[in-house]
Amino acid sequence: MKRRNFLKACLIGGTTIALGKTNKGWASGSFEGYPEAxxxxxxxxxxxxxxxxxxxxxxxxxxxxxxxxxxxxxxxxxxxxxxxxxxxxxxxxxxxxxxxxxxxxxxxxxxxxxxxLTSCFVNAYTKTKEGAVIYNSKVCVGCRxxxxxxxxxxxxxxxxxxxxxxxxxxxxxxxxxxxxxxxxxxxxxxxxxxxxxxxxxxxxxxxxxxxxxxxxxxxxxxxxxxxxxxxxxxxxxxxxxxxxxxxxxxxxxPIISNVKDFLGMVPMVLSIWPALFSGIHLLAKHEEQGGHGHDTDSNQEDTKP
Amino acid sequence: MSSYKHLIVAALSIGAISVSSPAALQCAPVPDSITLNQNGKLFSPFTFNHAKHIQSIKECADCHHHTTGTLVLDPNCARCHQNSSPTAVVSCKGCHSATPFSPETLAAKRADKQRYHLDKMGLKGAMHQNCIGCHNKMGNGPTGCQDCHPRTTEGAAFYSTNRKGAKPAHAEEE
The missing domain is CATH 3.30.70.20 (Alpha-Beta Plaits)
Structure with missing residues (x-):
């Protein structure tokens, strides 16, 4: 893969995620309750x-x-x-x-x-189909x-x-x-x-x-x-x-709408970023080592956003 | 067995006729007193002085929707019931369910798509709102719980009356 293409792909990927953030079509936030609640x-x-x-x-x-x-x-x-x-x-x-x-x-x-329920990290809360929000005191750790x-x-x-x-x-x-x-x-x-x-x-x-x-x-x-x-x-x-x-x-x-955008970023940051930046790092290192094939012009072109 | 059944049906229909015919209605016994809260556990049963209320109010329709001999007064009801004939049943419990929120009542309500009176009050709600509402409006008559029905021993325990005068919760916060 050419370095230029790789950076282009990064840019497109980043834009998609940024657009996805503002998209209200994500599953949560549009739930209108259980029909039999x-x-x-x-x-x-x-x-x-x-x-x-x-x-x-x-x-x-x-x-x-x-x-x-x-x-x-x-x-x-x-x-x-x-x-x-x-x-x-x-x-x-x-x-x-x-x-x-x-x-x-x-x-x-x-x-x-x-x-x-959203804030509970041990899943002590449940919204039942009958409409009640109940909790399991056995798993509650008292974080409040x-x-x-x-x-x-x-x-x-x-x-x-x-x-x-x-x-x-x-x-x-x-x-x-x-x-x-x-x-x-x-x-x-x-x-x-x-x-x-x-x-x-x-x-x-x-x-x-x-x-x-x-x-x-x-x-x-x-x-x-x-x-x-x-x-x-x-x-x-x-x-x-x-x-x-x-x-x-x-x-x-719903309150979850205030945090879901942020929370949606967490898996991306944790899983994609390490791989992404390691890739960039390795690519950059590789280019440095075998960089004699490039002339000055192409280097300048690559640094363009 | 079948003749026994017939006898019951006949007896019931005679009863129904005697109540539903207007002439019989005028002669129908209007109770002077009614025992209310008959199955009360927390509050005792008590006697409602019907005669006294008839004397002071005179207009049956002030308390009963479907009265004997009076036209419907409530303009909202009159939209449909202006020419409705008096109903056989005028007692509160004849229409207002004692179990308005039981699974059976709710299911029946949901199944009956044609039903108009979807917000019909339960028996307890209808009676309390009727009594307390009027007593408040007229500025006389009892409005406190125990003014009508004294608490039973079970009721006193239920309301934790032995704790009366104890330090309220908010006092601790200060």
Missing amino acids: MGVLVDTTRCIGCRSCEAACNKEQKLPEPDTSFDDPSVFEHDRRPTSKAYTVVNRYQKEQPSGPVYRKVQCNHCNEPAC NCMIACPFNVPGYDYDSATNPIVKKCILCYDTRLKYGKPPACVEICPQEALTFGHRADLIKLAHERIRATPDRYVDHVYGEKEVGGTSWLYLAPVGFDKLGFDTTLSND
Whole structure:
């Protein structure tokens, strides 16, 4: 092979890779969830803040006794986030408004393309076909990458045991209920039916139908339909989602889209680059040793980009 | 065996006729009180004073969709049901399923492509929203859980009521 041809090939190869980087046609990022995935639609206009969902979750998941009882309204004084001892919490917003407070249940949203799963290097997380994002605590090494990766600040970390690190979060009652087609414990106990369980695809239609039928009741947006590539938990709200503690700055692209271009480069760098540069090096060395066949003109030509 | 079956069918159809004919409906017994939450485990069953509500509200359609003798009031319902005749069943549990999210209910919903009322509330949701919604709107009537149905011992354990007044979680963070 002529040195000129070799460099030309390198240039073409490099351009192809560079173009491939910006191509959105890569498999990840376009996944719209499993067709039979289930989900829960949270209608915040219906929630009365009774915290029964918290109690039901606590008992179903056999979590430790709460710090204070589940009918203690004092917990609403501060915003809470899910922890290893409480996979779901209810927060109160808009207390000063004449229309009364709005309550928002927080738990793992069970993304179609979970960032926790992407960030986990031991593959502790699985997105099941039923829509739940579950984890295997046996392989978890406690690196807590998932806690940083999660766009909703969900995974909690069990700090009580230093020897057995476990990240804990809502699993949509996968082991005890979802696997058998049954609704999660929080949905079943909700007195107001603020939580609606069903196929995710059906829930999206249902949510838009509620907005259409009673436009004064809702803002025209279903949170979780598109955010970070879509989530199994969907929300309806009477006021802007930003007023209820939702992150409204999230992109509709899954978190993996932010890193997949970079991660796609890694195998190339690790496997192709050593061979490529060794080749160039060897070729250059070879040319140096047997370089008497070249005149000055051709050398100048070769150094052109 | 077959005559036994016939007897049941006959009895049922007589029952259905007596309920569905308007004349019979007016004479149909309107219960003065109804025991709700009959199978409640966490909260006790309780008596709903129907007579008192009839006295103060008077309009059946304020609570029931398909009432006896009143036309449909909700403009959204009236689009289709303006001339619908009163239904045989007016009780909440007659239409609203006690298990709205069971695999069977969801499968039946998916299989029925013609169904219009896809967002029909379950029994528990319908009753709580009806009661609490109206009580909030009218500014009177109970809205707290235990104002209507006191907790059972099992319910108290479920809500960890013995922990009441204990230090809330957020206090530790400060």
